[in-house]
Amino acid sequence: MKPIDFKEKKAESEGIVTALRLIKNLAMAIERGEIESVVYVTKKPTGEVGTGYSQGSPLEILGLLRCGEEDVLDSMRLRKC
Missing domain, CATH: 3.30.160 (Double Stranded RNA Binding Domain)
Known part of the structure; x- marks a missing residue:
């Protein structure tokens, strides 16, 4: 079971984009081939x-x-x- 990052969960519920969330979203877009540079x-x-x-x-x-x-x-x- 993956540990829960309560700071990230709280930020997400408040609509705050953290550095970690931003990088995860970017990495997923790169993996889908949506990002060139x-x-x-x-x-x-x-x-x-x-x-x-x-x-x-x-x-x-x-x-x-x-x-x-x-x-x-x-x-x-x-x-x-």
């Missing part, structure tokens, strides 16, 4: 920021980061209404 930014509890990306050209990687920035800005604009 990945770019990510992480923040550790210490405040240290890191980045990573799958193979791709530097311009594609920068473009994906820019798309991510625009997506976050769009969601911020929608919440203001």
Whole structure:
């Protein structure tokens, strides 16, 4: 029997997307062949920021980061209404 992560269950019931939930969903999409490349930014509890990306050209990687920035800005604009 798989142990229950109560923090994850509580977050899920509150509609909060945790880092673990996000990565699990991403991994499932990759396994289904729905994802071609990945770019990510992480923040550790210490405040240290890191980045990573799958193979791709530097311009594609920068473009994906820019798309991510625009997506976050769009969601911020929608919440203001």
